[in-house]
Amino acid sequence: MFLLLACGPQGPPEPPPGPTARDVDVVLISVETWRADRLALGGHSRNTMPFVESIAAASTVYSHATSPAPWTLPSVASMMTGQWPHESGVVRTEDVLDARAETLAEAMSAKGYQTVFIGVNELFTHGRGLDRGYDVFEAHVGLSVDGVGKRVAEVAWDGRPRFLHLHLFEPHCPYWPPRSHRGLYPVADEPRVTDAMLAGTVDCHIVPDERRLGAWLANYDAELNALDGQLERLLRDWGHARWILVGDHGEAFWEHGVIGHGTELVPEVLRVPLIVREPSGAHAVVEEPVSTREVYRLVLQQPLLTDVLSETSQTAERQCLVTVGEPSLCAVEPRSTPTLTLDDERLRALEALGYTHLLPSPNLGED
Numbered sequence: 001m002f003l004l005l006a007c008g009p010q011g012p013p014e015p016p017p018g019p020t021a022r023d024v025d026v027v028l029i030s031v032e033t034w035r036a037d038r039l040a041l042g043g044h045s046r047n048t049m050p051f052v053e054s055i056a057a058a059s060t061v062y063s064h065a066t067s068p069a070p071w072t073l074p075s076v077a078s079m080m081t082g083q084w085p086h087e088s089g090v091v092r093t094e095d096v097l098d099a100r101a102e103t104l105a106e107a108m109s110a111k112g113y114q115t116v117f118i119g120v121n122e123l124f125t126h127g128r129g130l131d132r133g134y135d136v137f138e139a140h141v142g143l144s145v146d147g148v149g150k151r152v153a154e155v156a157w158d159g160r161p162r163f164l165h166l167h168l169f170e171p172h173c174p175y176w177p178p179r180s181h182r183g184l185y186p187v188a189d190e191p192r193v194t195d196a197m198l199a200g201t202v203d204c205h206i207v208p209d210e211r212r213l214g215a216w217l218a219n220y221d222a223e224l225n226a227l228d229g230q231l232e233r234l235l236r237d238w239g240h241a242r243w244i245l246v247g248d249h250g251e252a253f254w255e256h257g258v259i260g261h262g263t264e265l266v267p268e269v270l271r272v273p274l275i276v277r278e279p280s281g282a283h284a285v286v287e288e289p290v291s292t293r294e295v296y297r298l299v300l301q302q303p304l305l306t307d308v309l310s311e312t313s314q315t316a317e318r319q320c321l322v323t324v325g326e327p328s329l330c331a332v333e334p335r336s337t338p339t340l341t342l343d344d345e346r347l348r349a350l351e352a353l354g355y356t357h358l359l360p361s362p363n364l365g366e367d
Helices: 050-056 072-081 104-110 145-153 213-234 292-300 345-353
Strands: 026-031 060-062 114-120 136-140 162-168 242-247 274-277 284-286 322-324 329-332 357-360
Touching (some): 026 213, 026 292, 050 242, 050 274, 104 114, 104 292, 145 162, 145 213
Parallel strands (some): 026 242, 060 284, 114 162
Antiparallel strands (some): 060 274, 242 274, 322 329, 329 357
């Protein structure tokens, strides 16, 4: 369609109106094993990600964001649907997304967006329903962040507003930063990693020829710093867009006796960064706790749902803040009716997050 404008003596025509909320491109970047407390904005003494910090200074920062699950598949499924894991049906490795759930890509497609997903994790296979609504859905194994950027550059955009969801694997184990970032941060000789701490540890979690605990954290921080530069390159051509940056879950380094993620309900695994950058550059900090399932509504610019259950609603529908284990359990907020009190390490971790009780997950059978 062509638009003919005529200029009269009054001067040049008014510029066309800016893009509407619907027309603005949206970039969602979910990052593997991204701990909130390893960023300066999360209280870390090192500025591991200066580019991300600069984004945060012109964004809405959710300072108490919590993943709904301690591992990738249910966490990302919750972002894609806005549902808790027990609602989406994705709580185990073999699960497929509930066919009744509307995905974020389906909702954005209905709004007129071209939808593209490029993710790095073998869990993202087409049989899980996670690809529903995407015009392009690519699942890769071992692709670097710069490699993801090359795939983005090769997408055949068709002129519609663009919704781009990237899932990046760094800084997932192994904790081995690029050569240019090795030795970036100093490592103290103490404390040491003992044989007992390493017992049963998978190769992915081993730092070769090291027994200094600080080496694990220094390498993880160096991977974050490398990722920071890669993100800056990746987002260079998307300055006009809305950006949502979020961790799928965090990573433990023996703070509670374990390393890694997957089953432990500890703050280091559940607390993640959540940053929403608008083209206007407005800055705000949201202190209230929020689940990263709200990424769905943040992308769609819908009101967020409260994570606090009222006395009248909790009996009709129990909601999980995190799910874990077989059979799955739901962690609910302290104001919920007490049903099961734990006195082990998981309870203390939940208390640190503000949750104190576990309930059986309501929509899962006893299998």
